[in-house]
Amino acid sequence: MKNNNRAPLPGHLAGLEPLSRRGFLRASVLAGAALTSGCASLFGRKDAPETLQYYSLKPDEVDVITRLTEIMLPTERYGLPSSTTVVPTVKNIDIMAQRFPEQTRELLGLGIWVFNNRPMMSFKFKKFTSLSDAKALEYVNAMQEGAFFERGLMTTLKALIALNYWRDERTWPGLEYHGPVTETWGVRRLGNAPLPRA
Amino acid sequence: MAFVRVPRDGVPVTQAKDVALDPSLGKRFTLKTDVVVVGSGAAGSMVAYEMAKAGRDVLVLESGRYYPSSEFTEHLGDTMTKIYQDQVGQVNTTADIIFVQGACVGGSTVVGACVMEEPGDKVLDGWAEKYGLDALSAEKFRPYLDKVAEELQIHTNEAHEINACAHKVIQGCEKMQFSWKPAQRNVKQCALTGHCLAGCPSDRKMSSLVTHLPWASAYGARIFSDTEVIRVKTLDGRARGVEARIVDPDSGAHVADMNVDADMVVLAAGGIHTPLILQRSQVPDRSGQLGRNLAIQPFTQVLGKFKEPLYGFRGALVGVQVDEFTHTDGYTIFSGLAEPESLLAQGDMKAGQAHIEFMKDYKYYAGVNAFSKDLGNGYVKWDGDAYSGSKTIHYNPSREEFENMKASAALAARIFFSGGAEKVYLPTFQSLQANSVFELDEKMDKVDYGIKGMYTFRSNSFSPHGTCRMGADPYESVVSPTGEMHDTPGLFVADASLLPESMSAPIQWTVHALAKYVSDQINNNASNYFIS
Ligand SMILES: Cc1cc2nc3c(=O)[nH]c(=O)nc-3n(C[C@H](O)[C@H](O)[C@H](O)COP(=O)(O)OP(=O)(O)OC[C@H]3O[C@@H](n4cnc5c(N)ncnc54)[C@H](O)[C@@H]3O)c2cc1C
Numbered sequence: 261m262k263n264n265n266r267a268p269l270p271g272h273l274a275g276l277e278p279l280s281r282r283g284f285l286r287a288s289v290l291a292g293a294a295l296t297s298g299c300a301s302l303f304g305r306k307d308a309p310e311t312l313q314y315y316s317l318k319p320d321e322v323d324v325i326t327r328l329t330e331i332m333l334p335t336e337r338y339g340l341p342s343s344t345t346v347v348p349t350v351k352n353i354d355i356m357a358q359r360f361p362e363q364t365r366e367l368l369g370l371g372i373w374v375f376n377n378r379p380m381m382s383f384k385f386k387k388f389t390s391l392s393d394a395k396a397l398e399y400v401n402a403m404q405e406g407a408f409f410e411r412g413l414m415t416t417l418k419a420l421i422a423l424n425y426w427r428d429e430r431t432w433p434g435l436e437y438h439g440p441v442t443e444t445w446g447v448r449r450l451g452n453a454p455l456p457r458a
Numbered sequence: 459m460a461f462v463r464v465p466r467d468g469v470p471v472t473q474a475k476d477v478a479l480d481p482s483l484g485k486r487f488t489l490k491t492d493v494v495v496v497g498s499g500a501a502g503s504m505v506a507y508e509m510a511k512a513g514r515d516v517l518v519l520e521s522g523r524y525y526p527s528s529e530f531t532e533h534l535g536d537t538m539t540k541i542y543q544d545q546v547g548q549v550n551t552t553a554d555i556i557f558v559q560g561a562c563v564g565g566s567t568v569v570g571a572c573v574m575e576e577p578g579d580k581v582l583d584g585w586a587e588k589y590g591l592d593a594l595s596a597e598k599f600r601p602y603l604d605k606v607a608e609e610l611q612i613h614t615n616e617a618h619e620i621n622a623c624a625h626k627v628i629q630g631c632e633k634m635q636f637s638w639k640p641a642q643r644n645v646k647q648c649a650l651t652g653h654c655l656a657g658c659p660s661d662r663k664m665s666s667l668v669t670h671l672p673w674a675s676a677y678g679a680r681i682f683s684d685t686e687v688i689r690v691k692t693l694d695g696r697a698r699g700v701e702a703r704i705v706d707p708d709s710g711a712h713v714a715d716m717n718v719d720a721d722m723v724v725l726a727a728g729g730i731h732t733p734l735i736l737q738r739s740q741v742p743d744r745s746g747q748l749g750r751n752l753a754i755q756p757f758t759q760v761l762g763k764f765k766e767p768l769y770g771f772r773g774a775l776v777g778v779q780v781d782e783f784t785h786t787d788g789y790t791i792f793s794g795l796a797e798p799e800s801l802l803a804q805g806d807m808k809a810g811q812a813h814i815e816f817m818k819d820y821k822y823y824a825g826v827n828a829f830s831k832d833l834g835n836g837y838v839k840w841d842g843d844a845y846s847g848s849k850t851i852h853y854n855p856s857r858e859e860f861e862n863m864k865a866s867a868a869l870a871a872r873i874f875f876s877g878g879a880e881k882v883y884l885p886t887f888q889s890l891q892a893n894s895v896f897e898l899d900e901k902m903d904k905v906d907y908g909i910k911g912m913y914t915f916r917s918n919s920f921s922p923h924g925t926c927r928m929g930a931d932p933y934e935s936v937v938s939p940t941g942e943m944h945d946t947p948g949l950f951v952a953d954a955s956l957l958p959e960s961m962s963a964p965i966q967w968t969v970h971a972l973a974k975y976v977s978d979q980i981n982n983n984a985s986n987y988f989i990s
Binding site: 331335337338340355359360362363367400401404405408409411416419423424428429431432434435436437439440441442445448449450451452453456 | 532806
């Protein structure tokens with residue numbers, strides 16, 4: 261049983277998801293060694309998605325989201341870090357979903373189910389996960405142009421995936437985005453503002 | 459107090475981890491104070507400062523975490539996870555409008571875009587007349603706004619605070635002969651990093667984190683983070699304190715329950731959460747307006763793609779505003795392009811090769827936020843038990859509001875084309891882009907109101923307000939002209955919920971000033987409220 265109530269990692273550890281606390285514990289039993297952050301390579305970011313642990317997304321949800329990530333973000337073809345094997349996009353979504361209010365989490369589950377199982381004649385009523393790459397992309401585009409609730413669902417799923425990929429700073433050089441600058445520029449902290457004069 | 463010293467850095471805050479480690483507090487504890495302030499954003503921090511300065515014992519309870527500015531990473535994704543309400547997942551019932559709110563010590567002021575604008579004289583005089591709020595007439599209220607301007611170091615952007623993205627807006631406006639002006643912001647010596655929405659690590663943004671909270675604390679106010687107020691306690695119809703729950707923000711563990719005994723409760727949990735607390739507390743409301751009149755100031759993000767690289771994300775986030783239509787139609791357009799994640803707030807971001815190409819064009823984009831005024835017909839509702847129930851935010855644009863959003867986005871697109879854009883991406887759920895100004899109307903016509911305006915424009919709200927409307931008539935308003943609930947003595951509201959009707963100007967400045975005004979009402983009548 262997966263624990264759907266597990267709290268997420270604190271935000272400052274984002275990007276180190278495979279090194280989650282639970283991962284640490286499990287690995288320490290396996291490796292019989294005290295773990296430090298130096299162990300990243302042991303089960304680090306290059307892990308295949310199937311070796312990652314998911315605490316909020318169910319296995320079939322992971323399959324749908326992983327497939328949609330591949331279709332939406334064919335990154336390697338464009339010299340960007342892989343959206344599945346380098347940036348843990350789906351794992352990031354899993355962590356995010358743990359913090360969702362219950363209602364939102366339920367809606368997400370329903371949305372993923374509908375997205376995968378929605379029968380569409382032009383796709384021979386196949387599930388999204390069993391469509392070829394070209395057909396899957398066609399399906400996504402058709403949903404985006406579809407009825408109002410199809411557009412809504414598609415935009416939401418896309419936003420979730422895109423956010424959890426592009427938030428990884430390893431993707432930024434590909435956009436010529438500088439990222440944090442305060443430290444690089446040596447900007448001095450001003451501290452608290454002085455009390456106003458009476 | 460003879461000598462008041464503000465610490466150089468940070469704010470003393472008792473966090474869940476401190477409570478967990480303090481055996482004297484235990485799982486359930488009671489604190490006594492003169493005033494308990496709920497929420498630490500624009501309004502809560504102001505009330506805490508004014509009341510503590512007046513010598514009151516003040517306790518501030520904040521449900522979000524304490525994230526000191528020295529720990530800001532200039533990483534929007536991380537910030538969203540940590541200190542934005544519901545990780546930016548606070549949405550209306552149809553999940554097509556996002557209600558963005560800071561959930562941390564300092565509230566939304568910590569992640570705000572720094573634009574400061576005063577309400578016009580006409581607006582203030584209108585409130586005075588229509589809602590019996592004489593003290594808010596332009597003449598009487600302006601000194602409050604002026605004092606806030608001084609405290610928050612509000613200034614008009616100088617030339618170096620107007621970046622390439624803003625210059626495209628200026629060029630477009632000049633060609634269209636639309637009026638524009640440099641925005642005013644609450645920033646001291648801006649370092650032009652462009653990371654306002656992820657918090658300012660060098661303390662240049664005059665957020666409550668570096669102004670009213672450390673000042674309040676210097677005067678003795680105590681601040682708790684990770685402490686969510688569940689309900690207000692009343693005794694014989696009078697507010698007597700609050701019940702709160704302390705939760706560890708990292709583990710989600712329930713650390714303790716807090717009971718507060720106080721002479722007075724001031725709610726400053728923002729336009730969404732203050733009415734929810736009041737609904738959970740089942741306080742009397744003759745007007746039936748509690749949680750209603752929700753105005754959201756909806757805005758959409760329009761992107762223009764230009765021939766030359768602009769790196770529009772560099773420099774001060776907001777440079778200029780288009781004010782040509784503010785007073786006539788209620789549309790205001792602000793320049794601004796933030797981190798890559800912010801592009802996703804825009805409409806359809808496509809998939810496959812088209813998505814990658816859309817993102818890879820980042821440096822060629824200029825962005826604007828096209829605001830429109832709404833009619834204030836939304837409402838928020840708490841369903842179920844106070845501890846385990848849930849909130850819903852009801853807002854879908856009426857036809858009129860939908861047309862307003864459309865007109866505002868279309869104007870933004872026109873300005874970009876006049877400024878030389880090759881292409882404009884429209885903020886719609888459908889995949890719509892215009893390749894020239896001649897295509898614009900045809901593309902805009904494709905945006906159909908559909909059913910209740912759902913999934914048409916991809917819209918956001920930074921500034922929900924109006925849900926505890928202030929006014930003299932207890933059958934029309936929730937809160938009296940002093941800020942006190944009409945039917946519950948000792949219970950005050952000081953935040954964005956007070957605004958009596960929908961505003962078109964950004965509201966933060968007004969909220970600070972209203973909170974100062976409410977504090978004055980309390981302090982001027984202290985003998986009526988406090989036992990000591
Ligand atoms: C990203 C962003 C950008 C913005 N940019 C601008 C801008 O450029 N210009 C402008 O004028 N306005 C801007 N705003 C809006 C502005 O910040 C708000 O209108 C203003 O801060 C409202 O003040 P408030 O005190 O009502 O609420 P807030 O400042 O939101 O404070 C409310 C606080 O109450 C806390 N709270 C909620 N529920 C509870 C509870 N049950 N118990 C305890 N605490 C609770 C919240 O965590 C929050 O910290 C922006 C807002 C956001 C989110």
